[in-house]
Amino acid sequence: MSFNEIIGGVCAPKGFKASGIHCGIRKNRTKNDLALIYSEVPASSAAVYTTNLVKGAPLTVTKNNLASSGGIAQAVICNSGNANTCNANGVEIAQAMCELTGQALNIKPENVLVGSTGVIGQPLDIEPIKNGIPELVSKLTSDFSGSNLACEGIMTTDTVKKEVAVEFDLGGKSCKIGAIAKGSGMIHPNMATMLIFITTDAAISSEYLQAALSENVQDTFNMISIDGDTSTNDMTVILANGMASNAKITSRDENFEVFKSALKFISVKLCRMLAGDGEGATKLLECHVTGANDIPTAKTVAKSVICSSLFKAAMFGADANWGRVLCAIGYSGAKVDVTKIDVAFESEAGKIDVCKDGAGIDFSEEVAKNILLKPEINILISLNSGNNEATAWGCDLTYDYVKINGDYRT
Amino acid sequence: MSFNEIIGGVCAPKGFKASGIHCGIRKNRTKNDLALIYSEVPASSAAVYTTNLVKGAPLTVTKNNLASSGGIAQAVICNSGNANTCNANGVEIAQAMCELTGQALNIKPENVLVGSTGVIGQPLDIEPIKNGIPELVSKLTSDFSGSNLACEGIMTTDTVKKEVAVEFDLGGKSCKIGAIAKGSGMIHPNMATMLIFITTDAAISSEYLQAALSENVQDTFNMISIDGDTSTNDMTVILANGMASNAKITSRDENFEVFKSALKFISVKLCRMLAGDGEGATKLLECHVTGANDIPTAKTVAKSVICSSLFKAAMFGADANWGRVLCAIGYSGAKVDVTKIDVAFESEAGKIDVCKDGAGIDFSEEVAKNILLKPEINILISLNSGNNEATAWGCDLTYDYVKINGDYRT
Numbered sequence: 001m002s003f004n005e006i007i008g009g010v011c012a013p014k015g016f017k018a019s020g021i022h023c024g025i026r027k028n029r030t031k032n033d034l035a036l037i038y039s040e041v042p043a044s045s046a047a048v049y050t051t052n053l054v055k056g057a058p059l060t061v062t063k064n065n066l067a068s069s070g071g072i073a074q075a076v077i078c079n080s081g082n083a084n085t086c087n088a089n090g091v092e093i094a095q096a097m098c099e100l101t102g103q104a105l106n107i108k109p110e111n112v113l114v115g116s117t118g119v120i121g122q123p124l125d126i127e128p129i130k131n132g133i134p135e136l137v138s139k140l141t142s143d144f145s146g147s148n149l150a151c152e153g154i155m156t157t158d159t160v161k162k163e164v165a166v167e168f169d170l171g172g173k174s175c176k177i178g179a180i181a182k183g184s185g186m187i188h189p190n191m192a193t194m195l196i197f198i199t200t201d202a203a204i205s206s207e208y209l210q211a212a213l214s215e216n217v218q219d220t221f222n223m224i225s226i227d228g229d230t231s232t233n234d235m236t237v238i239l240a241n242g243m244a245s246n247a248k249i250t251s252r253d254e255n256f257e258v259f260k261s262a263l264k265f266i267s268v269k270l271c272r273m274l275a276g277d278g279e280g281a282t283k284l285l286e287c288h289v290t291g292a293n294d295i296p297t298a299k300t301v302a303k304s305v306i307c308s309s310l311f312k313a314a315m316f317g318a319d320a321n322w323g324r325v326l327c328a329i330g331y332s333g334a335k336v337d338v339t340k341i342d343v344a345f346e347s348e349a350g351k352i353d354v355c356k357d358g359a360g361i362d363f364s365e366e367v368a369k370n371i372l373l374k375p376e377i378n379i380l381i382s383l384n385s386g387n388n389e390a391t392a393w394g395c396d397l398t399y400d401y402v403k404i405n406g407d408y409r410t
Numbered sequence: 411m412s413f414n415e416i417i418g419g420v421c422a423p424k425g426f427k428a429s430g431i432h433c434g435i436r437k438n439r440t441k442n443d444l445a446l447i448y449s450e451v452p453a454s455s456a457a458v459y460t461t462n463l464v465k466g467a468p469l470t471v472t473k474n475n476l477a478s479s480g481g482i483a484q485a486v487i488c489n490s491g492n493a494n495t496c497n498a499n500g501v502e503i504a505q506a507m508c509e510l511t512g513q514a515l516n517i518k519p520e521n522v523l524v525g526s527t528g529v530i531g532q533p534l535d536i537e538p539i540k541n542g543i544p545e546l547v548s549k550l551t552s553d554f555s556g557s558n559l560a561c562e563g564i565m566t567t568d569t570v571k572k573e574v575a576v577e578f579d580l581g582g583k584s585c586k587i588g589a590i591a592k593g594s595g596m597i598h599p600n601m602a603t604m605l606i607f608i609t610t611d612a613a614i615s616s617e618y619l620q621a622a623l624s625e626n627v628q629d630t631f632n633m634i635s636i637d638g639d640t641s642t643n644d645m646t647v648i649l650a651n652g653m654a655s656n657a658k659i660t661s662r663d664e665n666f667e668v669f670k671s672a673l674k675f676i677s678v679k680l681c682r683m684l685a686g687d688g689e690g691a692t693k694l695l696e697c698h699v700t701g702a703n704d705i706p707t708a709k710t711v712a713k714s715v716i717c718s719s720l721f722k723a724a725m726f727g728a729d730a731n732w733g734r735v736l737c738a739i740g741y742s743g744a745k746v747d748v749t750k751i752d753v754a755f756e757s758e759a760g761k762i763d764v765c766k767d768g769a770g771i772d773f774s775e776e777v778a779k780n781i782l783l784k785p786e787i788n789i790l791i792s793l794n795s796g797n798n799e800a801t802a803w804g805c806d807l808t809y810d811y812v813k814i815n816g817d818y819r820t
Contacts, residue, residue, distance in 0.1 A: 054740030054748050054768075086736055088769050120733025121770035227719040228638065229734070230741035309637040309719065310815055317816030323530025324639070326496055330464030331640035338464050358464075359496050360531035397816075399809050405720055406727030406807075 003265045009147030009163030012178035013201035014243040015040040018146035019139035020153030023132025025081035025124070034129060035153030035180075036136045037076040037197055038105060043241035044203075045073035045113065046210035048217050050234035056083050057090025058114040059235055061098060065110040071206025073239055076197055077101045077136075078115035078154050079129060080182070085232045086121040093124050100130055104137045113237055115195050117156055117182060120232060151180040154195055157404055158183050162273045168262045170255050173246035175202040177262050183226070183274040196221065196236040196270060202259055203242035204249035211252075212260045213238050220267035223299065223392040225307045226278035227401070238263075275393035276376070280400030283315055284376045287392045291383040297334045298383070298390035304332030305379060306394030315377060316396035320345060320368035322354040325379065342382040347374035413675045419557030419573035422588035423611035425450040425653040428556035429549035430563030433542025435491035435534070444539060445563030445590075446546045447486040447607055448515060453651035454613075455483035455523065456620035458627050460644035466493050467500025468524040469645055471508060475520040481616025483649055486607055487511045487546075488525035488564050489539060490592070495642045496531040503534050510540055514547040523647055525605050527566055527592060530642060561590040564605055567814055568593050572683045578672045580665050583656040585612040587672050593636070593684040606631065606646040606680060612669055613652030614659035621662075622670045623648050630677035633709065633802040635717045636688035637811070648673075685803035686786070690810030693725055697789040700799040707744045707793070708800035714742030715789060716804030725787060726806035730755060730778035732764040735789065752792040757784035 010018050017038045025033040045066060049059045058078075066073065077097050084090045094114050102109040116124065140146060151161045165178035179198040204212070213236065221236060242248065249256050276284035287305045292298035305311060308328040314321040322343045329336060343355035349371045354363050371377075420428050427448045435443040455476060459469045468488075476483065487507055494500045504524050512519040526534065550556065561571045575588035589608040614622070623646065631646060652658065659666050686694035697715045702708035715721060718738040724731040732753045739746060753765035759781045764773050781787075 050741075052737060052740035053746065054736045083733075086733060086765070086769050120737065121765070123770075229718055229720045229737060232733075232737050232740060308639055309811075310639045313812050313815030316812060319816070323493075323496060323642075326464045327462060327530065327639060327642050330462040330642060331460075336463065355496070355531070359498050397812055399812050401719075402723050402726060402807055402809050402812060405723030406729070 003262055004167045006165045006167050006176065008144040008165045008178055009151060009180050010037050010178045010197060010199040011142050011144050011147040012165035013176040013199045015201060015241050016199045017140040017142045018150040019136050019141065020149030021132055021136050021139065024128035025079055032149060032153035033079055033081045034132050034136055035078045035150035036140060037150055037199060038140050039074050039239055039241040041241050041243065042072045042074050042111060043239040044206040044209045045071055045239050046206060046213045047113065047235060047237045048214055050231055052230050052232045054086065054232045056085035056116055056233035057087065058084055058094045058116045059233065060091055061094040062113045062235065065098060065113060069110045071210065072111060073113050074107045074111045075101055075105055076113045076115065076237055078195065080117050080154050080156055082116060082118040082122060082124045083120045083233050084116040084124040087123050089123065093126055096126050097129055100133050104133050115235055117154060117195055117233055147178065147180060154180065154182040156182060157279060158277055160277050162270060164266045164269045166262055166266050168258065170202055170244065170246040170258055173244050175244040175246055176200065177266055179266055179270060181270045181274060183277050194221065194231060194234045194274060198238040200238065200240045201242065201244035202240050203244065203246050204240045204259060208249050208256060209238060209240050212256065212263055216260060216263050216267055220264060220271050223303065224271050224275050225303060225394050226275065228307050271393045275395050278395035279404045280398040281395030282398055283396040285315055285379060285394045285396065287379040287381065288389065289381045289383065290389040291385055292388040293386040295388045295390060297336065298388050300332050300334040301329050301336065301381060301383065302390045302392035304328045306392045309397055312394065312397035315372065316398050318369050318372035320354055320365065320372060325381065326355065326358065336383055337385055340384040342384065344380040345371050346378040346380055347371045347376060349374050413672055414577045416575045416577050418554045418575045418588055419561060419590050420447050420588045420607060420609040421552050421554050421557040422575035423586040423609045425611060425651050426609045427550040427552045428560040429546050429551060430559030431542055431546050431549065434538035435489055442559060442563035443489055443491045444542050444546055445488045445560035446550065447560055447609065448550050449484050449649055449651040451651050451653065452482045452484050452521060453649040454616040454619045455481055455647065455649050456616060456623045457523065457645060457647045458624055460641055462640050462642045464496065464642045466495035466526055466643035467497065468494055468504045468526045469643065470501055471504040472523045472645065475508065475523060479520045482521060483523050484517045484521040485511055485515055486523045486525065486647055488605065490527050490564050490566055492526060492528040492532060492534045493530045493643050494526040494534040497533050499533065503536055506536050507539055510543050514543050525645055527564060527605055527643055557588065557590060564590065564592040566592060567689060568687055570687050572680060574676045574679045576672055576676050578668065580612055580654065580656040580668055583654050585654040585656055586610065587676055589676055589680060591680045591684060593687050604631065604641060604644045604684060608648040610648065610650045611652065611654040612650055613654065613656050614650045614669060618659050618666060619648060619650050622666065622673055626670060626673050626677055630674060630681050633713065634681050634685050635713060635804050636685065638717050681803045685805050688805035689814045690808040691805030692808055693806040694786045695725055695789060695804045695806065697791065697802045698799065699791045699793065701793040701795055702798040703796040705798045705800060707746065708798050710742050710744040711739050711746065711791060711793065712800045712802035714738045716802045719807055722804065722807035725782065726808050728779050728782035730764055730775065730782060735791065736765065736768065746793055747795055750794040752794065754790040755781050756788040756790055757781045757786060759784050
């Protein structure tokens with residue numbers, strides 16, 4: 001299936017507008033701290049949330065709103081600079097954000113979804129948000145600059161903006177999916193919080209939108225790790241406003257599969273952006289596991305390798321220390337036959353086999369180093385025990401990770 | 411129960427000798443790379459091993475020897491500089507180490523236990539070991555210097571020697587337990603391999619020695635984490651030669667409990683040494699969890715907190731970022747009521763409450779910083795849901811961790 005990547009982020013699909021401003025949550029006036037995404041018409045909506053027991057108040061409110069609206073939303077508001085988590089009045093503040101946004105847009109508060117990212121456990125003042133919403137609404141635009149400004153509004157220690165959009169055909173109609181994301185880190189560093197806001201003009205019921213999203217995250221966003229710390233505020237939200245006028249997807253038909261493939265296409269793009277821009281990262285690591293007995297085994301192995309601090313540090317040092325790959329597979333909990341494992345490293349500089357049947361083989365350290373000095377590294381693991389595979393994304397562990405996260409909050 | 415800490419390490423108990431030399435596995439001639447511990451008489455012996463599926467060949471051979479000897483051993487030989495893991499001829503080499511040691515000591519090879527630590531996947535040459543064993547045996551001494559030299563022989567990137575010994579009364583007889591340990595890192599950096607060799611002159615059957623050791627590690631060595639990477643070569647071995655002439659422990663009687671307490675006493679000492687000397691560490695972190703519904707919950711919470719890269723980096727920066735403690739509890743998998751959690755930080759500079767009922771409270775950042783600038787930090791977590799507790803030990807995440815583990819192997 002081929003997908004045509006286009007520009008425009010969340011504003012690429014028909015009927016979506018966005019904006020972003022600095023309202024005053026952050027002291028640094030050069031960084032946006034409030035973002036809004038708006039659909040001209042009510043949209044089928046779905047979301048997935050962090051599995052952390054400590055959940056940000058905005059996640060609770062978003063979940064409640066989707067429940068009471070029957071999966072219909074028309075706007076997403078999100079601030080950065082404060083996670084609104086572990087605060088006594090967190091839910092109240094998150095609800096106020098929805099109410100104020102709803103008033104300004106003349107829509108019901110329960111049709112507004114809400115996100116926050118930033119430091120945990122510091123009360124979030126509603127005043128700058130309240131004062132900022134009129135400007136935020138007045139700046140809404142379907143121009144691509146809107147997506148750009150919204151993307152800026154949710155960034156924390158991200159060093160690059162993460163926007164993507166794709167065009168595809170659904171039963172003869174041109175459909176689009178767009179997204180913005182924030183990755184790993186905060187200006188007052190805290191969680192490697194991940195927020196993904198996705199828009200699409202495809203027509204699809206909330207039920208099947210939720211199914212597509214939930215199934216998608218298992219192979220994409222749930223396969224990233226920057227530092228093994230699951231955030232309290234992770235959330236992925238999708239709004240589908242149907243303005244592409246395709247026949248509404250209400251079953252697992254061929255169009256559902258096409259939609260899921262397009263969703264996966266943009267999700268993988270975002271995963272690579274998120275992992276490559278992990279806190280302090282100098283390298284994107286992509287771990288491909290093949291030949292697994294089953295998919296859970298392939299996933300467990302791939303995630304264990306990209307989560308290993310020792311392996312991540314070796315990648316920072318461009319050190320072909322494959323023993324750490326074997327070690328991480330060995331403690332992953334996956335049932336594998338160690339004596340069948342092959343490992344290779346690959347980058348734009350070439351590919352090198354380093355381990356065969358669970359034991360080392362002769363290889364040129366110089367060639368391996370040249371391969372590992374590149375900014376995108378593939379770790380290729382063959383378990384040689386079946387036909388299932390998985391991919392996980394991560395980054396190297398660097399001095400800057402320690403620096404970013406060892407700094408004072410204040 | 412009171413224990414009298416004494417000097418002498420593994421040579422403190424009656425009838426034990428030790429030695430350490432440089433035999434040539436390491437290129438650096440100033441570092442010992444071969445260690446031997448010897449009991450004048452056959453000793454009840456027990457061991458616990460890493461749970462990593464990828465296991466060093468020495469572990470396989472030690473396990474086999476303990477099985478064929480019925481839990482009786484008289485010597486432990488261990489090299490550093492090479493883990494003898496993921497090598498085609500690993501078992502053969504480890505067996506040769508036992509055979510050569512047995513010949514030189516005039517004991518059966520199956521009464522020799524063997525360990526290795528160092529880089530994975532590089533063939534281990536038996537020649538320097540073969541050539542070194544006569545000198546190693548000739549230098550055996552019950553003098554405390556023997557324990558010291560043996561301890562040096564198993565060190566890798568350890569910056570301090572880890573020796574401990576304790577004296578206690580068992581049914582009117584003075585008994586001793588001594589130990590040496592190596593912690594986190596390698597001169598060719600690889601796994602945070604942990605090796606613990608314990609000697610005692612207490613009389614106890616192999617069966618109850620194994621029980622005491624297995625139960626002990628659950629609360630001590632299994633509660634340490636330097637970087638979340640479970641080594642392929644972790645092993646704890648204990649030899650009990652009975653020369654203290656106490657009535658042999660062959661049941662779960664009062665003496666068994668005293669012996670276990672003494673074992674725990676030295677184990678906790680070693681845990682603190684190991685964690686405090688974690689790779690690159692500037693701070694020892696001790697996390698006490700109280701008020702848990704059950705012990706597994708307390709352990710899960712304590713380990714999750716000391717394993718969090720974000721929290722470890724915050725401790726390096728002396729940042730009282732308690733949100734990361736809550737976050738790590740939240741994703742630990744333990745079933746806890748988040749709204750009941752209290753958190754405090756404590757060191758020699760004092761104690762400060764930072765979180766009450768799962769939410770932030772006002773506290774002086776300056777006072778908190780002064781507390782967290784000290785080299786030993788207690789993280790006190792009250793779950794306020796029961797009467798069970800647990801302790802885990804770890805260290806901060808620093809630039810030097812990245813440096814040590816990002817360096818080339820060669």
